[in-house]
Amino acid sequence: MQAMGDWGLLMGAHELGEPGRQGALSGLSAGALLDFLAETRLRAAGDPVDALSLVSATRMRLRRPEVVFVLGLVDQEFPEAEGARGLLSARLRRDCNRCAGVRLVDEAVEGQDAFLFHTAVSAASRMVYLSQRMADDDGGPLSASPFLEEKLEAFPELTPWRTRTLADVVWEPSLAPSPREFARSCAASGILPQGVDPVSWLRVREGAGRLEISLRDSENVAWLAAKNSFSAGEIETYARCPVLWFLEKMVGVEIPGEPGDSLELGSLVHSVLAALYPALGSLKLLPLSPNTVKEAEDVAEEILAREASEEGADEGRAALLSAHAGYLVRDHLRREAGQGAEYATVLTEYALPAAGVDLGEGVIVRGRIDRLDLDAEQGLCAVVDYKTGKFVPQRDWAASGSLQVPLYMLALQQLHPQREIVAGGYLVLGAGKASGFVTEAGQTLVGVRSPWRSIDCEGRDSLLEDCRHAAAAAVEGMRGGRYALPPGVVCPRYCQMGPICRMRRGDGRG
Template sequence: IVCPTLERWQAPLETALGTLGVPYALESYVRLDKTAYGQALLSLLRFAWLGGTRADLYAFLRSPYSALGRQNVDFLEGRLRGRAVDKPEQVEEETIRLRDGQPLRMLEELRSAPTTLDAVAGLAGSMLRAAYGLEAPPVGEPSRHDIRAHDSVMRLLGDLRGWSELDGSVSPEEVVAALERAEVRRASAGEPGRVAVLDLLRARTRRFEIVFLLGLEEGRLPRRGHESPFLADDARRDLDERSRARLIRPDQVARDRYLFYTACTRATQRVYLVREAAGDDGSPREPSPFWDEVRALFPRDDVGRWTRRRPLSQLTWPLESAPTERERLRAVALRAAEDRPVAEAIASANEWERRLARALHAFERPTRLSHPQVLAELRAKTTFGVTELERFADCSSIWFLERLIDPKTMDRQVDARLRGSIAHQVLFRFYSGLPKELGTERVEADRVEDAVAYLRRCLDEAVEGVRMELTGLQQRELLHGLWRDLEAFVREDAAAEAPLVPRRFEVLFGSERAAPELQRGLELAKGITLSGKIDRIDVDPFSARGIVQDYKAGKHAHSAAQIESEQKLQIPLYMLVLRDLVGIEPLGGIYRPLSGDRKARGLLRDDARDDGVPGFAKNDYRDTDEFWAQVERARELAVGIVERIRGGDVRHDPKRGACPTWCELGPMCRVRRA
């Protein structure tokens, strides 16, 4: 197979030949840092010599050249990534500690070598021994590539030794730079049993029985010439006429015509000329002038008889000429769209029934849970978290992935979730410690500066307790952002002068860690119990009345109408918790955004507008009957969600029919593909 350039054709040819199981040999060179062997070698050198990161060290350790098990390396890196350890000295120190004090042998040998060149030579040999051992010679295509890469490294080291003998020394930076530029031969010429893939230039001196010549489209062959931006062709021609400077470049069309001619004459039996009649998007492509010139040499009838066309719509081979079993099965699957009984008969005759069934149902994405053990566990479940039910209301597929599958994030980052967690922790410490610190239950306007100073201490302690390695910039950014939001929040609290005072914080219910009277949870219906955690309860100091406050790390809060339309369950169900578990008459519940304009919104009783919860948006107040009716509708919605969960009724049902922008589970979601 001869191509104008291998760079353009390498990827599609590797895909096509690999899919059909055709052994091939690309006769070209690749940079060392593009090979698996070279990437592992350079990763360790960068970490040891150039102050590389955790990714560099573990790129080497995870490779087969490190002599470490993949599972062990994944465990080590997972522990480091979970704590965001990335500084080179900390990465090495923590890795050795997690290995019970065992040093990294190849890293030790690299640093103890007398010279940089000896260090690389020793590492290169150790990597091959670790990957293939010493008991049997390496076999297989990967080992051939690794041996070629190793030979390229050793040849380069030999050249550098000669240079160092003249100059005196070679620095580690120079060695790494030279290795990055080193080239490795992909395959040797004329390997038996393999289809040779080469460019026009390498095809000149070779002979083959059959040649496929690709790229006969206009603009690819002959290749377009590019005028130099520094010296135009007309200026070159003028200088040549004056001084015979020989600046005119060779005619690109004439050169490509010569290479095309030599490629056509390399075959001893047959030549196939191949061109694209249309691009991947269906737009037509004009043939190369060479294509038209060759067609003109033969009678039109012969050209028509020997020309084969394959349209873009032909997704499979004809069944009788399919080259592999996989392609024959694809042809049968396509036949099933037109004549299902015939396709099933062909599949039965070839024992392809299961494979055909899988092919025909490949684009179906059933979402309903059906495994008996999973359904039995869901039916036996009696306690459900309020946030879990809200997530199911957002989209049952999101609930399935987040709550049942529960994928973990390996890399811990300073993100919105971490900021929200710290903000909740700071506010809990601040308000629960306020009576002891300032002798008052609420933030009073005349002592707001003392309260703000105490808030700063709570924030510093919370940030210092974060179990991850923060850079100086990350820590300052985290402190500054949280301090800006929390200080403004507390100052607004002091200016509000609400008649209610904050009394209870982080109120757990429905779990073993809750207070004894709250451990049973809220009974929504027979056999259905609600659990959760209320951020804050503000209480009337002269009566058993109060409201729920739920902190939101974002900028927006939900109004009473949005709570119902968006199927938000926290505030309505917390009203039942307040009344039936905590023993406080609920006056309402509000969401408190911690950033933005921090406007509180929620669901409130209209009869407490003046003496209990004044100053909120007028549309958030509901008369008593409507207030409890909305709470009851939320309870019924929660019970309905529980019944769907117990029945395994998982669908792709996001609100408003479109996936939310914040959802990151798309690659795992079983959305029906078109």
């Protein structure tokens, strides 16, 4: 946008035309002002060296700027949404091809938009900046333009130069247009105006190089501080995302579910597996093997039919839910049958004492373990937690906040010191993957082809100790009512609280 000399004259004339002042534009209507602008010749500034030109991509061919900024690289915007062609949208076509690794379906990104993009990118003589919005105004995630993804695939060494979330988009306090925006500006700047309480139930103070946000209500803080124990699931929720813990546990936010949604599916699958393994044990079908898996599947079908009928759902929804749950259970049984496991006993829904188990550092944990595989003769034990989604916890449980399984392991060590925890982790049924470990002593218990990674006893002890420290930090944060998200965190796309907390959502976070 080049500086224009007459623009200053126009603004001066407009100021003189303000109410109570006489000037050249005094009393002009909006229409008259537009006519004035249309007929006025605005001269370019004499030295446009540091000027910024806003031009369309079609005119880039006539210029050779040093630096080009390409804005709006969001799918369905640039390139613009295409008209319907067949059953699959352009975005689904691209996703199918990307997942398959081959070109299964036609995808057309070449066209006018593609021409404009490549024209703009190739016009710069020194540098190009590509800009993408990560979320819409409501905090919902936006997909990157295929043009941007194409460049990132061609140049994998490229990394984001700067990222700004919606939470970072705040006014300067002196320019805030409303009391609410003024409060956000003060919070972002670490300012608490004297004599004013703009954040009502929040306390904002500067510490450790970032803003620390915590509950202010004395009754809530006292209630949290007095809590004697926490469930392993609640500790994991806080460790993964303090904001999610705050919204669910303190505010009571509930995302409305739909018939057959992930929560209902997870509940049904857990119920089936909890009843299945004791039944298989009584029928002498454990441990599972290729010779017994077909009979185990038949037993699972019977239990699934019984559990689904108890859900009280309408016939159509129950059929769909049962089909999905049956697929997950059968797939799980077949994978396990091929592991070569030699566990002798399986306990399901194993409950820790109601008062909790003291793990030290103020951590007293409660909970119910999905499954324990035991070898009574050798005193070996493996802990299993089922997940019906597709999110696979990262290998570093302490850093990613995946604390439920390690907390169960630590609790079992306290309750049954005569048993050795030799394996365990998360079985992610929806993805057909796992995150966990097995020591050398546990190879026969869980099978030589188990999905767990092998570690030695020292590595296991170090992993569990790191998780205990992470749990202690989480418990301290909950008791203090703190719920600020650590800096640099990228939230998983599946989180449904995004429109509320407005944090950046990306490929995933443990």
